[in-house]
Amino acid sequence: MQCKGFRFLLWGLLLMVYPDISWAQKSQLPPRPNMDLFHYANTTLLTVGYEAAIDSLLAQAPNFTSDSASMQDKGMYYQAAMTYASFAGRHSLALGFELKAFGKRKSEPAKLSGKVEVVPAGQYLISKYGQEPVIMFNEAHSRGQNRAFFRSILPALYEKGFRSLAIETLDYKDTLLQKRGYPLQSSGYYTREAAFGELIREAVLLGFELFPYEDTSWVKDDPRSFMEQVNGREKAQADHLADYLKKHPGTKMIVLAGHDHIHKSSRDEWVKMGERLCKILGRDIPSVECTVMQEQAEKSREHPVYQAVLDSFQISQPMVLLQNDTTFYWAYKSGVVDVSVLMPRTNDDLGYPDWMKASETNHTVLKLPLKVANSGRLLHIYRQEEWDKHGGQAVPVMHIDLNKKAQKLDLYLKKGSYRAIIADGYSRTWFNKKFKVK
Numbered sequence: 420m421q422c423k424g425f426r427f428l429l430w431g432l433l434l435m436v437y438p439d440i441s442w443a444q445k446s447q448l449p450p451r452p453n454m455d456l457f458h459y460a461n462t463t464l465l466t467v468g469y470e471a472a473i474d475s476l477l478a479q480a481p482n483f484t485s486d487s488a489s490m491q492d493k494g495m496y497y498q499a500a501m502t503y504a505s506f507a508g509r510h511s512l513a514l515g516f517e518l519k520a521f522g523k524r525k526s527e528p529a530k531l532s533g534k535v536e537v538v539p540a541g542q543y544l545i546s547k548y549g550q551e552p553v554i555m556f557n558e559a560h561s562r563g564q565n566r567a568f569f570r571s572i573l574p575a576l577y578e579k580g581f582r583s584l585a586i587e588t589l590d591y592k593d594t595l596l597q598k599r600g601y602p603l604q605s606s607g608y609y610t611r612e613a614a615f616g617e618l619i620r621e622a623v624l625l626g627f628e629l630f631p632y633e634d635t636s637w638v639k640d641d642p643r644s645f646m647e648q649v650n651g652r653e654k655a656q657a658d659h660l661a662d663y664l665k666k667h668p669g670t671k672m673i674v675l676a677g678h679d680h681i682h683k684s685s686r687d688e689w690v691k692m693g694e695r696l697c698k699i700l701g702r703d704i705p706s707v708e709c710t711v712m713q714e715q716a717e718k719s720r721e722h723p724v725y726q727a728v729l730d731s732f733q734i735s736q737p738m739v740l741l742q743n744d745t746t747f748y749w750a751y752k753s754g755v756v757d758v759s760v761l762m763p764r765t766n767d768d769l770g771y772p773d774w775m776k777a778s779e780t781n782h783t784v785l786k787l788p789l790k791v792a793n794s795g796r797l798l799h800i801y802r803q804e805e806w807d808k809h810g811g812q813a814v815p816v817m818h819i820d821l822n823k824k825a826q827k828l829d830l831y832l833k834k835g836s837y838r839a840i841i842a843d844g845y846s847r848t849w850f851n852k853k854f855k856v857k
Contacts, residue, residue, distance in 0.1 A: 449475075451482040456499040464611070465604055468811060468844030469507040469818065470797040476500045494520065505561040506612050507797060508818025510765060510772050513561045514716040523720035528727040533743045537728060540737040540760045541572040547758075548705045549579035553664070555674040555681040555693055559710040563614030564762055567774040568709065568737045569675065570618040576673060577625045583672040584622050585660055586610075587680065589631035597629055601805055604812045607631075616814035617777055630672075632659035650690055656680065657695035664700070681706045684754045706756040709737075711749040713762035722749065725761060734763045769829055771819045776831035783856045785828045785839055791850045792826045796841050803836035803853060811844070832856045 452459040456476065464472035476499055482488075483496035497520035504513035548554050554576075558565035588607040589596070596602065600623045602610045609615055622629060634655035641648055656676075664672060674681070674696075682691040683706050697704050712725045724747065728740055738761045740747035749759045766773040787798075798819040805813040816837070819828065834856055841850040 449478050449482075452479065456483070456495050457502070460499055460503045461608075464503070464506065465812075466844075468842070469503075469799065469815075471844045473500070473503045473507045473509065473512075476503055501561040505563060507820075508563075508613060508771065508775070508815075509797075509820050510563070510767070511716070514714070517559075517561055518716040518720060523715055523717075525717075525719045526721070526723045526726070528730055529723035531724075531727050531731060531742070534741075535731070535743075536741050537732050537734065537738040537761070538741060540568070540739045541575060543739045544572065544707060544758070544760075545575045545579060548707075549576075551671075551705055553672045553674065553696075553700070553702075554581075554705045554707065555676065555696075556707045557676050557678055557681045557710055559713075560609055560677055562710070562713070563612055564713070564765065564772065564774045565709045566612070566614040566618045568760065568762065570614070570621050573618070573621050573625055573627070577627065579671070581671040581673050582626065582628060583630055583663070583667065583670045584627040585630040585632050585663070585672060585674045586619075587631075587633055587656070587676045588615075589629060589633070591631050591633075591635065597623060600624065601802070602814045603809055604814065606814075611814050613815050613817050614775065617816055627673075630663055632656055632663070632674075634659075646688055650688070653680065653690060653692045654695055656692040657699055660692075660696055661699040678710055681708070682750075682755050684752070686751060705758075707758055707760060708749060708756040709760045709762070712740075712759045714764045724749075728761055729764065734761065735766075737762055770821075770823050770825050771817065775817055777816060778831045778833050778856075781832055781834055781856050783830050783832070783854065785830055785852075785854060787821075787826050787828065787850065789826060791841060792821060793824050794841065794849065795820075795822055796849065797821070798828075798850070799840045799842075800830070800832070801838045801840070803838050806838045806840075830856070 454462070456479070460472045460476050463475045476496075480496065480500075483492045497516050501513045501516035501520055504516055556569060558569065586607070588609040590605060590607045593603065593606045596606050596619070600620065602616050602619050604611050606619070610619060619629070634652040636651060636655055637648065643651060660672070660674060664670065676692060680691055681693040683693045683697055683704070685691060685694060693704065693706055712722055715721045718726065724740070728734070732738075739758055740761060746758050748756050750756050798821055799815045800817040800819070801813050801815050816832065817830075821841075836853065836855050839850065839852045839854065840848065842848040
């Protein structure tokens with residue numbers, strides 16, 4: 420990929436399509452914000468809430484996606500929209516915006532030949548890499564499913580002796596996160612997504628030490644060239660991780676990064692964090708890819724091998740594909756990553772994505788008034804203690820988009836006290852109920 424193509428990938432400028440957001444448009448178009456859309460949506464989320472953040476972006480679409488809009492405007496809009504749709508728990512909406520942001524060519528399923536089998540990803544990864552001192556995983560920033568999978572294998576990784584968890588998005592300023600045991604809106608950019616919040620709660624509860632490792636050298640009006648800034652970030656991340664390992668000899672570390680940062684070799688001038696970290700440590704670090712072999716808004720846009728596997732096997736949990744006893748991985752050449760995890764397609768029969776379940780056994784039924792169930796609004800579920808202490812600055816454990824008119828919701832949550840709220844973030848509250856899960 421050349422530098423120009425890399426920039427297009429970053430800005431999400433491929434295959435743009437005008438979205439259907441008629442329900443969110445107002446009689447008079449809101450003025451174009453005088454700040455970038457991520458800042459605009461972030462400010463809205465922090466002051467008014469999750470639902471207002473995504474609604475504000477939907478209402479801004481004509482300002483950024485018209486025929487006269489620049490490619491940069493369109494790319495920024497779709498990336499912001501997919502991110503905040505994910506934050507609000509609107510998974511299908513996030514997938515649609517992701518497709519518009521990055522585009523996927525239509526493809527036919529691949530032909531699987533020879534001995535083909537799929538095995539549970541958690542068991543496979545623990546067996547193959549459990550003895551390694553460092554493992555790298557990646558996640559897609561608008562995909563809570565990746566984080567839910569990673570949370571599910573944390574206990575097994577802990578049993579294998581891993582004690583340090585490096586998370587790219589953590590904010591250095593939240594020095595009380597470890598002691599508090601749960602994230603706040605200020606703990607990190609992507610950690611405000613519900614599945615990411617649950618990942619952090621689980622990690623601290625198990626005994627992992629959380630470690631932020633993002634680059635802190637960037638400044639406004641940075642004089643460096645675009646590629647110098649990109650590579651400077653990759654180098655800083657690798658240096659921070661290596662420094663931590665040097666100061667904590669003997670620790671076993673898991674690194675969680677976004678997308679391509681875990682790649683161990685490059686085909687252009689963009690040298691990734693994973694490649695740099697391998698060189699600094701003088702060893703090959705297992706790289707587990709989780710962002711390619713997964714569902715798209717349209718099945719025809721999914722990876723050909725992914726389509727073929729899901730056509731051939733009933734998959735209800737993340738799996739690894741073995742072909743003639745060889746581990747399948749997606750990459751443009753060998754040595755980039757070691758294994759690809761295949762994510763099952765989302766089942767939302769419960770009224771929310773099945774991977775949002777925090778427990779398989781702790782079940783409760785939440786009853787909603789008919790008027791609320793038909794509202795089409797977002798239901799936010801918080802841990803009661805976190806809500807009591809922090810209010811809207813807490814991170815929900817789940818959002819449910821009330822678009823199926825269900826008056827009874829089957830919830831699978833960990834034991835404890837919770838608060839279910841439907842409010843507009845200003846002064847109106849339609850539903851507010853405390854409940855317990857036994």
